[in-house]
Amino acid sequence: MPIEVLMPALSPTMEKGNLAKWLKKEGDSVKSGDIIAEIETDKATMEVEAADEGTLGKILVPAGTADVAVNTPIAVILSDGEDKSSITSAKVTLQPKAAAPASPVKAQDAPAPKSNTPETPTPQAAADPDIPEGTEMVIMTMREALRDAMAEEMRRDKDVFVMGEEVAEYQGAYKVTQGLLQEFGDKRVIDTPITEHGFTGLGIGAALAGLKPVVEFMTFNFAMQAMDQLINSAAKTLYMSGGQMTCSIVFRGPNGAAARVAAQHSQDYSAWYSHIPGLRVIAPSNAADAKGLLKAAIRDPNPVIFLENEILYGHTSPVPKLDDFVLPIGKAKIARAGSDVTIIAWSMGMSYALKAAEELEKDGIQAEVIDLRTLKPMDTDTIIASVQKTGRAVTVEEGWQQSGVGAEIAARIMAHAFDYLDAPVARVSAKEVPMPYAANLEKLALPSVAEVVEAAKAVCYR
Amino acid sequence: MAVAQKNPSADKDAPAAAGTPVPEFSKEQDLSAYRTMLTIRRFEEKAGQMYGMGLIGGFCHLYIGQEAVVVGMQMALKPGDQVITGYRDHGHMIACGMDPKGVMAELTGRTHGYSKGKGGSMHMFSVEKGFFGGHGIVGAQVPLGTGLAFANRYRGNDNLSVTYFGDGAANQGQVYESFNMAELWKLPVIYVIENNRYAMGTSIARASAETNLSRRGLSFNIPGEQVDGMDVRAVKAAGEKAASWCRAGKGPYILEMLTYRYRGHSMSDPAKYRTREEVDRVRTTYDPIDMARHRILEKKFANEEGLKKIDAAVRDLINQAAEFATHDPEPDVSELYTDIYR
DSSP states (O other): EEEEEEOOOOOOTTEEEEEESSSOOTEEEEEOOOEEEEEOOOSEEEEEEEOOEEEEEEEOOOOTTTEETTOOOEEEOOOOTTTTHHHHHSSBOOOOOOOOOSSSSOOHHHHHHOSSSOOOOOOOOOOOOOTTTOEEEEEHHHHHHHHHHHHHHHOTTTTTEEEETSSSSTTTTTTTOOOOOOHHHHHTEOOOSSOOOHHHHHHHHHHHHHHHHEEEEEEEEGGGGGHHIIIIIIIHHHHHHHTTTOOOOOEEOBBBBBSSGGGGGGOOOHHHTTTOOOOEEEOOOOOHHHHHHHHHHSSSEEEEEEEOOOHHHTTTEEOOTTTTTOOOOEEEHHHHHSSEEEEEEEHHHHHHHHHHHHHHTTTOOOEEEEEEOOEEEEEEHHHHHHHHHHEEEEEEEEEETTTTTHHHHHHHHHHHHHHGOOSEEEEEEOOOSOOOOSHHHHHHSOHHOOOOHHHHHHTTOO | OOOOOOTTTTOTTTOOOOOOOOOOHHHHHHHHHHHHHHHHHHHHHHHHHHHTTSSSOOOOOOOOTTTHHHHHHHHHHOOEEEEEEOSSHHHHHTTTOOOHHHHHHHHTTTTSTTTTTTTTTTTOTTTTOOOEEEEOOOTTHHHHHHHHHHEEEEEEEEOOEEEEEETGGOOOOOHHHHHHHHHHHHOOOEEEEEEOOOEETTEEEOOSSSGGGGGGGGGGOOOOOEEEEEHHHHHHHHHHHHHHHHHHHHHOOEEEEEEEOSSSSSSOOOOTHHHHHHHHHHHHHHHHHHHHHHHHHTTSOHHHHHHHHHHHHHHHHHHHHHHHHSSOOOOGGGGSSSSSSO
């Protein structure tokens, strides 16, 4: 029976990839373990190995094809005695384990199916006060925007350097630092051992000495190992020194749930860091904000926690083509204007919020969506002004509810706009469970578009 | 690199690393070291008194007995070098040249303390004097000090970082994360382990599988040696050796200073974990200040009269600091909300 070779998923969040090259041609014999093709994901080029023996009967997706969805059949392998005619005549068998990554990977890189979170819809382009009218926009991924931000700041200031696990020679575990080693060399793009507590403290020490480190955590889950240094050394030293010792440092990396990596690798730390005086906390949802705010974070004289999101890395959106695009820290953005209900979100939460706003519009509810962008300091004024207009509010977060950012927003609304509220503030959040692995349970544990829609309707009494 | 071993036949309370010849000091060096050690001693005695009077609050960890370590090390450094330590930090600040008035005023939580009264005993800094704290979490200063050394390497200057920690901190994991990176990247850092034999109430033998802490860098290829931390001359000599190693680009160096604290871990520690006799024996036999005093008299660098003058000047300096710290106003309430962000 002919066997189909399927486009493999090569990372937890990969949804599609490019078929770069075939290394076997039709008619070649292949055996298990042979490398038959190369696939480019947004993070890396990976080799596809055959898992069966036979002859490469037909190539279904030619080399050079872009955006091939995971699980698309890309070739057919014929067993001994079969010929091409059986490809059309016989029902092909799925080959579930089509490929393995070519090299060993860390746990968080292990192959897994695609995420179940929605693409962020591009909001209707309202005039953005941060971008001059008529500016040319370039479509790029958030990954590229972050890389460009670091590269621009490194060109501008020789005290800026990047350190972390796999940031240099490997080009970044999530490819955010791609190309930086080549441009800036190994003095400024530094691979560290796997030693979060140590290199966090070392980075803070370098910042106390006046350098401006950008420290990448492969994910923020691993930053828990370094929590004492982040809180006690980075956040508090300016105060404890009576203003003498500044600590200008950025800690950045993916935060929150990726996809199917279970409890220890899927946690949103927004609330944790937002709790700490002395830290700034930024969590962008799109490429332009990521670029403008990372540049601002690097220039900021304070320690900044910059929460990225693995799923958002590959999402594209327009970024202004400006020589020096820097956004203000602490300013939220009205991502979508509306009059009936205010939805407040940030980072991945914006994907749920904007999608929900589209759904709500079909039911005649005009939602105003606020992208907080910065969690600390929080732009209370923008939230309050919107709630005074709509009288209703829903918060969306991937963190848990108790002592969460949504709880803080609700408290601020109550304190400053109590008389304007027509309904209690509703919170959409992760369920209070460790993140399960099973696909169906994971989906249930995360917030969803449907939950945001439901919450918005509830506060509108619809 | 040879690691000096303890002489097993030595007095069990002897903190000395036996057998190492100690280079003599010049008159100026001996007198200067004596004066600074005495300043630290008198400062700490005064701080202890003021704590008892309720003028100093919270934790207060006195450095009495260990003075030779910071004074000897400071003599091996040059301007631009950085110093960082844990919470038993008053001696380090005075050795770095910080004003005892500002240190004492911080202990009393007043406006003109080095941290405007917002840091207290454990958290003081002076960018001007190259003193990077004053850190309250055991061992946390070790990666930070390694980062100071990283900054020197990054800037390509000739400075080094002296990163102090105690025998207790020597068992913290982040110390070894730091050792690894420091040697891997050849960072100019001297790790000075002040082994005063007790991590709070736990003796080193009860806490450490390897009690020779100078060997703690072996698996990272970091050379180390034990030093008689009660003899300021031995400390300076070891410091100079380590400093030239670092400045030559050879990476970090470990100095285990065998020393002793006479007082409890903090003011509230009755020190029941050791005998009065043990303390007295060290005090009478190995006191760094007494030894310097005898040496000065023996070599006729000064006579009793000359030493009395120094003692009087030091007492005066400390009394002025205490006076200042007692009458300096508490910080303005507006300071509550300053210095959180720059």
